[in-house]
Amino acid sequence: MTTQTNLEIAATARRRVLIVGGVAGGASTAARLRRLDEDAEIVIFERGQHVSFANCGLPYHVGNVIPDEASLLVASRELFRDRFAVEVFTEHEVTSIDRACQTLRVRDLKTGLERDERWDALVLAPGAAPLRPPLPGLELPGVFTVKTIPDTRRIRAFLDDKPRAHATVVGGGFIGLEMAENLVERGLQVTLIEKLPQVMPPLDADMAGFVALHLRQRGVDVRLSTGLAGVEARGERLAVHTDAATDIVRDVDTDLVILALGVRPEVTLAREAGLTIGARGGIVVDEQLRTSDPSILAVGDAIEVKDIVSGAEQVLPLAGPANRQGRVAAATLAGKHAAFRGVQGTAVVGVLGLTVATTGQSEKALTRAGRRDYHVVELHPGHHASYYPGAKALHLKLIFDTRGAILGAQAVGTEGVDKRIDVIATALQLGADVRQLAGLELCYAPQFGAAKDPVNVAGMMAVNVLEGQMPLADWDRLDEPGHLLLDVREPREFARGHIPGATNLPLSELRARLDEIPRDQPVWLCCAVGQRAYFAQRQLLQHGIDARNLSGGYATWQARRAAA
């Protein structure tokens, strides 16, 4: 030890932090760590050609909304070097981790040369890879995924060559919908196939129904309950084989196929190094983002995180959590206390003018988890005061438990959707109760909201349910016998369309015609959106009649039918 060289002294003096993966989580970790530790040597190895690029922007680059590829490069290697003194090696793949020696095996993908890199601390941020099921034909030219900038180059080149092509998007989740939008905006005919009976799997089927309706109105050929069976070359075109059980055409003749089937965590490196992988397929970490080897941290799409509502572990490949994880990992590395508390699944997608957003648990997820201790209210208010021109319908669903805790919310509309979900997401994360939603003091001027904002109204409806003032009917049991379905809209509205089997008795005549209401069965009340039904319900309940509200009214019924 007395013969240490200068190089070794320097090496021990300066802590060496290596980061595997340089997009959201890895890049955030590096930048934050530098702010906390000016001395550490920080090196990023990124397998791809680009560090810190905006992968959420890729569909919009395909659609030419973001025409310049350079816009997607949030921070270059040079910026990392000059601003953060962080060295970035792109096109360098880490092939193995030697935990005993604390070294990484790194391959320069341009030269093929390999080398070992010593670490004092290691952060894994390898991300997630697009799912490519083992089906025939997915390697054919014209079949694409959308995960990297080179992916978008290939798709753009294809579209420049065939600007009036027909595209098939496989998968109706976030990326699938964004790709459908961007391909439509570029003038393509688009077929969207989705294995589930709905688009947007995080949403419930009724809310997803509004999205499917909108896609179809905008000319997208949406095929639900239709899985991909394979792709086949047919001359210069492709045939997409599906497993559709219905009588619609099983094959789609198309020019290009976008696979948007979701992603899986990239855990090969972690698994081979003996780190614990969880049941959901992600790297297991604690709140400080330490893996099962506490000298190795992990962040981003590759890790499992706790859902703060359900308590279950899950993988959630979203940029927001990845960035916050980078911040926590940097604090852990710097010896400061920070904790990543978990996620709640707040997400938004824009699709052809419609905004779709969600936070927390869906009804579907609760049912799957065996929970029955919750209620749901649905409403369809304008996004701002109705007396100011331009109010657009906002479809909002609020899910809460029988004590009043917020469990989740979903919203669909053209304006003000993200605002309402952000407010509810904030309330949910802070442990608020629906009573507190009802009392929130939010911005109101007629072009921005309403004296009772849709979030307030949702909270007030929930309180009415909890306090027994608005017992709910069960949409899923609408077709069962044993109740009178009463539509309290005006006759002219009823005539334009109503739920089959409904009887019409307008609210304005209800007090005078109370004796027409039978008392031998529950009365299920419906109107356009649920408000007049509630007014009617209050009258009937106070007269001793078992009256229940079909929350969301005819608008919800239409969405449910579209989803079915």
Place this chain on the structure above:
Amino acid sequence: MTTQTNLEIAATARRRVLIVGGVAGGASTAARLRRLDEDAEIVIFERGQHVSFANCGLPYHVGNVIPDEASLLVASRELFRDRFAVEVFTEHEVTSIDRACQTLRVRDLKTGLERDERWDALVLAPGAAPLRPPLPGLELPGVFTVKTIPDTRRIRAFLDDKPRAHATVVGGGFIGLEMAENLVERGLQVTLIEKLPQVMPPLDADMAGFVALHLRQRGVDVRLSTGLAGVEARGERLAVHTDAATDIVRDVDTDLVILALGVRPEVTLAREAGLTIGARGGIVVDEQLRTSDPSILAVGDAIEVKDIVSGAEQVLPLAGPANRQGRVAAATLAGKHAAFRGVQGTAVVGVLGLTVATTGQSEKALTRAGRRDYHVVELHPGHHASYYPGAKALHLKLIFDTRGAILGAQAVGTEGVDKRIDVIATALQLGADVRQLAGLELCYAPQFGAAKDPVNVAGMMAVNVLEGQMPLADWDRLDEPGHLLLDVREPREFARGHIPGATNLPLSELRARLDEIPRDQPVWLCCAVGQRAYFAQRQLLQHGIDARNLSGGYATWQARRAAA
């Protein structure tokens, strides 16, 4: 008592609830009470011609954005009768309350006839009246307030007659700004005079500076620190006399004058009935909205409410709280428990494309209350991800106490302003900490937000301040000696404009030129918006240099200069 008539029996059997005032608070009380109590007799007396009209829409009716007056009528007398079985008497003024006999004296303003009306329960919702200071000339034709539909009829008639007139708006608060917008949109030349040295009194001067800048860019002649001294007729026109102490012209030659000086609670009736009036001039109520006489409730603009941040009583004439108060009052009347917990002053105004919003306490209000235990961060991010086209600057100010509790926030910008204030208002109301703001999981897709939303960034900055990682410089002491002002932008940016006295040393060269930084005085760091200054600060602090951040950077400096 044995000779009771049928009429008397009916009267005693059915509880009679009278409501004085039928706009936001009164109308909400009536509608909600009916839902809770199908039996009560509910009667509204409204002095004006209209019940339940959208007074927040009046400026937009003047501006023809809401062309049809009928749009402003949220609920008619007929709707109240048919839907809620509530009787409404418009143009009926309640002139006195006899608490001993439980009767109101009511005058029919159309006939002049008076009568007594018996009540079992009474709700006062008289609202607030526009301030009209005792100055000469305010009774002249062409001088208007904007409080009722007849007011807007008069202004619209005037404008139809003189469509290219010059207007003077007196008062730069919510109504003043909305009137300025609508008069500009109708093609008028507009002068805005405001006694304070800033527009938008609920905001701090620096944030209000962005608003004044914008108004001037849109052609409004904004005169700050300029009070109204009187109005004088000059031929067919008007001369507005001001008390301006500066060398600008003291008089404004104009065609019409809009008085937008705020409102005062209408408490004459309550005071004459012996009910307690508070120090802020409003009716004193408890959380159940009972006045000092528990058989009389009061709601809306006429009452005093507790500010949940400062704990002080105040009057806050806003529609949102009034509506929620109506709901609480109805519950109290129905024997149910509910409480109105107070207000926090969330408000928004749109002015010529700019959105201005606030919640909680301003720095100004805290200083006035003698508080020094708070910090302020300012930021100017894009309203969504910068790589997606169309990101607009969002100016955001977050105020928090030294323990981390959120005290208030203000925002100005063209997009996404109300969303961020709604999120912070929700967090504030739920008692959240800036650490929780930093960790909020909000909607992110590139057209809606950022992986680190501006709200997250504000929270992260606040945490950096609290944890000592980002000590702040004091903008108010910028001109005092004793520090080096270092601008770390690139030379080309510095050359386009900088704070007088600043030295330029770009962040990209800072590590190599650290020895140029003097160590004998604090270094105050500035950049465009504060981010690069923070990066520089982290380097300097880790090298033992006393470095402080001018939060908000050059953008905040420009706004402060505009406000001065």
